[in-house]
Amino acid sequence: MTEKKNPFSFQLDASDFLPADKEEKQGLVVMRQSVSFxxxxxxxxxxxxxxxxxxxxxxxxxxxxxxxxxxxxxxxEQQIRGSENLAPMEYSAEELALIEQGIDxxxxxxxxxxxxxxxxxxxxxxxxxxxxxxxxASILVLLIGSIYGSVAGYFGGKVDMIMMxxxxxxxxxxxxxxxxxxxxxxxxxxxxxxxxxxxxxxxNTIGVGLICIFIVFALLxxxxxxxxxxxxxxxxxxxxFVTAAKALGAGHGRIIRKHLLTNCMxxxxxxxxxxxxxxxxxxxxxxxxxxxxxxxxxSLGSMAAQAIGGITSYPYRLLAPAIMISLxxxxxxxxxxxxxxxxxxxxxx
Amino acid sequence: xxxxxxxxVLLAIVTLWLVATITFxxxxxVPGGPFLAEKAPSxxxxxxxxxxxxxxxxxxxxxxxYMGKVLKGDMGPSLKQRGRTVNQIIANGFKVSAxxxxxxxxxxxxxxxxxxSVAALNRGKWIDNxxxxxxxxxxxVPSFVVSTVLMMIFSVKLDLLPTYGLSSPLHYIMPVMALxxxxxxxxxxxxxxxxxxxxxxxxxxxxxxxGLSRFxxxxxxxxxxxxxxxxxxxxxxxxxxxxxxFVIEKIFTIPGLGNDFISSIVNRDYMLIMGTxxxxxxxxxxxxxxxxxxxxxxxxxxxxx
Amino acid sequence: xxxxxxxxxxLRLSFFTPAGEVKALNDVSIKMEEGEVLxxxxxxxxxxxxxxxxxxxxxxxxxxIVGGTIDFNGHRINDMTEEEMRKIRGNEVSIIFQDPMTSLxxxxxxxxxxxxxxxxxxxxxxxxxxxxxxxxxxxxxxxEPEKRMKQYPHELSGGMRQRVMIAIALACEPKLLIADxxxxxxxxxxxxxxxxxxxxxxxxxxxxxIMITHDLGIVAxxxxxxxxxxxxxxxxxxxxxxIFYNPKHEYTKGLLRSIPKLSDKDHKKLVPIEGTPVDMLNxxxxxxxxxxxESCMKICLSKMPPYTDITDSHYSACWLLxxxxxxxxxxxx
Numbered sequence: 001m002t003e004k005k006n007p008f009s010f011q012l013d014a015s016d017f018l019p020a021d022k023e024e025k026q027g028l029v030v031m032r033q034s035v036s037f038x039x040x041x042x043x044x045x046x047x048x049x050x051x052x053x054x055x056x057x058x059x060x061x062x063x064x065x066x067x068x069x070x071x072x073x074x075x076x077e078q079q080i081r082g083s084e085n086l087a088p089m090e091y092s093a094e095e096l097a098l099i100e101q102g103i104d105x106x107x108x109x110x111x112x113x114x115x116x117x118x119x120x121x122x123x124x125x126x127x128x129x130x131x132x133x134x135x136x137a138s139i140l141v142l143l144i145g146s147i148y149g150s151v152a153g154y155f156g157g158k159v160d161m162i163m164m165x166x167x168x169x170x171x172x173x174x175x176x177x178x179x180x181x182x183x184x185x186x187x188x189x190x191x192x193x194x195x196x197x198x199x200x201x202x203x204n205t206i207g208v209g210l211i212c213i214f215i216v217f218a219l220l221x222x223x224x225x226x227x228x229x230x231x232x233x234x235x236x237x238x239x240x241f242v243t244a245a246k247a248l249g250a251g252h253g254r255i256i257r258k259h260l261l262t263n264c265m266x267x268x269x270x271x272x273x274x275x276x277x278x279x280x281x282x283x284x285x286x287x288x289x290x291x292x293x294x295x296x297x298x299s300l301g302s303m304a305a306q307a308i309g310g311i312t313s314y315p316y317r318l319l320a321p322a323i324m325i326s327l328x329x330x331x332x333x334x335x336x337x338x339x340x341x342x343x344x345x346x347x348x349x
Numbered sequence: 350x351x352x353x354x355x356x357x358v359l360l361a362i363v364t365l366w367l368v369a370t371i372t373f374x375x376x377x378x379v380p381g382g383p384f385l386a387e388k389a390p391s392x393x394x395x396x397x398x399x400x401x402x403x404x405x406x407x408x409x410x411x412x413x414x415y416m417g418k419v420l421k422g423d424m425g426p427s428l429k430q431r432g433r434t435v436n437q438i439i440a441n442g443f444k445v446s447a448x449x450x451x452x453x454x455x456x457x458x459x460x461x462x463x464x465x466s467v468a469a470l471n472r473g474k475w476i477d478n479x480x481x482x483x484x485x486x487x488x489x490v491p492s493f494v495v496s497t498v499l500m501m502i503f504s505v506k507l508d509l510l511p512t513y514g515l516s517s518p519l520h521y522i523m524p525v526m527a528l529x530x531x532x533x534x535x536x537x538x539x540x541x542x543x544x545x546x547x548x549x550x551x552x553x554x555x556x557x558x559x560g561l562s563r564f565x566x567x568x569x570x571x572x573x574x575x576x577x578x579x580x581x582x583x584x585x586x587x588x589x590x591x592x593x594x595f596v597i598e599k600i601f602t603i604p605g606l607g608n609d610f611i612s613s614i615v616n617r618d619y620m621l622i623m624g625t626x627x628x629x630x631x632x633x634x635x636x637x638x639x640x641x642x643x644x645x646x647x648x649x650x651x652x653x654x
Numbered sequence: 655x656x657x658x659x660x661x662x663x664x665l666r667l668s669f670f671t672p673a674g675e676v677k678a679l680n681d682v683s684i685k686m687e688e689g690e691v692l693x694x695x696x697x698x699x700x701x702x703x704x705x706x707x708x709x710x711x712x713x714x715x716x717x718x719i720v721g722g723t724i725d726f727n728g729h730r731i732n733d734m735t736e737e738e739m740r741k742i743r744g745n746e747v748s749i750i751f752q753d754p755m756t757s758l759x760x761x762x763x764x765x766x767x768x769x770x771x772x773x774x775x776x777x778x779x780x781x782x783x784x785x786x787x788x789x790x791x792x793x794x795x796x797x798e799p800e801k802r803m804k805q806y807p808h809e810l811s812g813g814m815r816q817r818v819m820i821a822i823a824l825a826c827e828p829k830l831l832i833a834d835x836x837x838x839x840x841x842x843x844x845x846x847x848x849x850x851x852x853x854x855x856x857x858x859x860x861x862x863x864i865m866i867t868h869d870l871g872i873v874a875x876x877x878x879x880x881x882x883x884x885x886x887x888x889x890x891x892x893x894x895x896x897i898f899y900n901p902k903h904e905y906t907k908g909l910l911r912s913i914p915k916l917s918d919k920d921h922k923k924l925v926p927i928e929g930t931p932v933d934m935l936n937x938x939x940x941x942x943x944x945x946x947x948e949s950c951m952k953i954c955l956s957k958m959p960p961y962t963d964i965t966d967s968h969y970s971a972c973w974l975l976x977x978x979x980x981x982x983x984x985x986x987x
Binding site for chain 1: 488
Binding site: 555560570574 | 710712739740741742743744745748749751753756757758759760761762770771774775806808819822
């Protein structure tokens with residue numbers, strides 16, 4: 001049953017049997033450092049190559065959309081006579097003439113549309129719209145949803161019940177239908193407001209269509225976030241640190257803000273990040289069917305819609321916004337996935 | 350169980366009523382009325398038209414009349430497509446959209462479930478990575494992009510498929526593919542993560558310890574559990590398919606309900622807008638309700654609550 | 655003369671993970687006769703479950719047997735194909751797991767899950783399988799068995815679910831039943847019932863049992879032989895009496911010391927074993943228990959101790975035993 005080894009084979013001597021001291025034993029013990037939640041999460045995120053690449057892509061696109069148009073020689077609504085329907089890198093007759101005269105004419109890298117507008121700069125503006133909508137809408141959803149959800153979850157009881165009934169109803173309403181209807185009809189009162197009340201004239205600068213989109217999202221899309229926040233709060237509020245805070249005399253607002261919401265930060269960040277591509281998707285969808293930002297402001301969706309007619313002769317006009325929108329949505333999705341993998345403690349291994 | 354059903358049905362009714370009322374309110378917020386866009390009608394004609402369609406009555410009366418009619422199933426006449434009732438238009442459009450939508454949902458499930466399972470079973474191997482990549486890209490590409498790209502490749506460059514209408518089986522290929530692209534990718538991812546979770550469960554270990562074959566373990570024990578989240582997704586899937594059809598029908602010029610809805614908005618055909626909105630909303634809400642109830646039936650854990 | 659049922663010799667098993675090779679089992683040897691009850695005791699990560707799973711070929715990916723042999727009931731387990739293993743699993747050797755809540759498939763009835771294993775390994779038809787399943791439920795002490803057959807796992811309590819697991823495990827009258835911490839997830843009172851049931855069944859059916867646990871209290875009652883495992887090695891092996899009354903390994907002694915006794919009159923402090931378990935990716939060259947051992951000697955840190963026989967049935971791997979022998983021989987190698 002046992003392998004009785006010959007003690008001779010070990011070449012033992014008396015000193016081997018001396019007791020070992022503490023230092024010798026410590027050397028074999030492996031200790032792991034403890035890390036803070038944020039540092040740990042960020043470290044994991046940085047390790048995720050795909051997510052990091054997507055982050056870089058988004059930053060590049062942001063520069064493309066927000067910074068470059070200021071340095072670009074063309075503007076999005078500028079219609080250049082004689083330069084209609086140019087292919088990428090092609091020059092119109094007038095432009096060629098100018099070059100002959102020694103004047104530099106910046107090439108139309110992606111060509112022009114049927115009204116002589118440079119496609120590249122319109123792509124930049126369209127991307128800007130998409131990114132703006134995505135980020136602003138998500139922030140609105142985050143703010144409204146988390147406040148609503150935390151109030152409902154924290155106070156519980158009747159308050160919670162009534163608030164969640166409302167959420168249930170809004171959740172059940174088919175959002176796209178209502179959004180479309182709202183988009184079509186809100187234009188008028190908003191335009192009215194912008195034209196008549198001077199305090200609201202800024203609406204015209206940003207564009208009624210864009211404001212409409214923001215209002216509509218704010219009205220309907222916060223419910224998902226509210227539900228998530230509420231369930232998190234419900235679990236958290238039973239924990240002891242909340243009782244401790246209350247015992248110390250902290251008021252409701254403080255408890256919600258400082259203790260509860262900070263603990264759901266991880267989930268909040270992930271959900272908000274993933275809301276961005278969803279909002280961008282909806283905006284491009286609306287613009288595609290013709291209910292979005294108004295001309296001449298371009299949107300990636302409306303650019304694609306306009307390009308269908310010329311799909312045989314001018315494929316670039318379709319491919320450019322199509323690729324751009326897919327890239328934006330994909331990158332945000334990957335960043336969101338990466339954040340979720342990095343900050344979700346359950347998946348820690 | 351009965352309690353749950355009653356609650357959900359009540360919720361559905363309230364929501365539907367809310368949708369109808371909101372739509373009615375919004376319609377009447379648009380200045381100008383439905384007939385202003387047409388070739389400038391004379392005062393008298395305008396008055397006559399308004400009278401004919403009851404548009405000169407105070408709003409509350411219009412509302413009551415309309416709701417009353419709808420409850421009896423009559424959605425009224427179309428304002429712009431003279432001579433046809435809204436019911437007729439919806440019926441025709443729905444036939445087309447239903448076929449398109451039904452095929453897309455079927456395709457999405459037939460692609461998504463097996464693909465997701467294969468990915469989960471081969472976790473970490475190259476096939477899993479390929480499937481993940483394709484499905485991740487798939488959920489990022491909007492349906493109008495897919496449609497237009499498909500059109501470009503198969504109609505313009507290769508001249509294989511038609512782009513207009515639904516008159517032959519060949520006509521169905523691109524629209525169905527375009528409409529099912531996102532759902533297929535979503536279901537693939539969903540199935541994959543669901544299957545991965547199921548495969549790691551203790552009862553799978555028990556099944557293995559019993560000496561069951563891999564086939565039995567997969568199809569009897571794993572699949573039945575893994576498919577539950579996909580069933581839950583059927584509700585939103587339907588909503589997506591219906592609304593996604595707006596785009597698809599526009600691009601491929603298909604005379605479906607989506608097209609009717611969009612053009613009714615553009616044309617300010619109030620009755621048609623109301624009708625299609627209520628119908629579509631009802632469809633989505635009812636389907637969601639049915640799926641939720643079905644889910645509760647399939648999962649024995651919730652049956653007795 | 656009872657037959658040797660299980661003979662594991664020098665088993666070495668590693669998990670080839672992305673982080674490296676985790677040497678889970680390091681030269682494990684176990685021999686069991688028919689009708690014997692063996693207890694395997696150790697903390698989490700000691701390798702006790704891995705040993706048991708390897709008997710059934712249930713070693714999880716990416717684990718592989720890298721050395722040694724497993725002979726069970728005339729089969730050379732480590733040489734068998736998956737096909738052949740499936741015929742034995744649930745049939746000649748069964749296992750019940752720790753958590754009865756999650757070990758049963760929630761979407762199928764109890765009856766379905768018991769009949770499944772009967773139909774798989776025997777020639778019985780559906781009716782016969784049904785009858786047998788009902789009989790099994792009665793055997794494991796579940797009342798109203800016909801009613802239970804139609805119920806779902808979530809409708810049963812934890813204790814009842816574990817009884818169902820036992821019924822499934824016994825359905826094909828296995829020679830060996832492996833119980834992997836079967837009562838850890840249950841209430842103490844239910845625990846006692848389940849253990850009693852197992853002893854009763856063992857006596858009735860004459861099968862062997864391997865009881866895996868970290869709870870010495872359980873093995874005291876049930877087992878004839880005990881193997882104490884630490885870091886993938888058996889550090890002490892003996893009869894129950896030998897282990898409890900004459901423990902030789904510091905780890906065993908530590909385990910025995912850390913059991914709080916009701917008889918302790920004065921408020922004795924609980925005595926834990928200091929230190930943390932060993933890193934299996936980079937196991938030390940010497941005795942794995944060395945850093946936590948009170949009597950650690952210099953040689954313990956650098957060389958793995960050999961097995962020393964104490965009696966015919968009792969052996970342990972500890973340099974202290976070698977030291978005894980060394981001293982007896984007058985300090986000369």
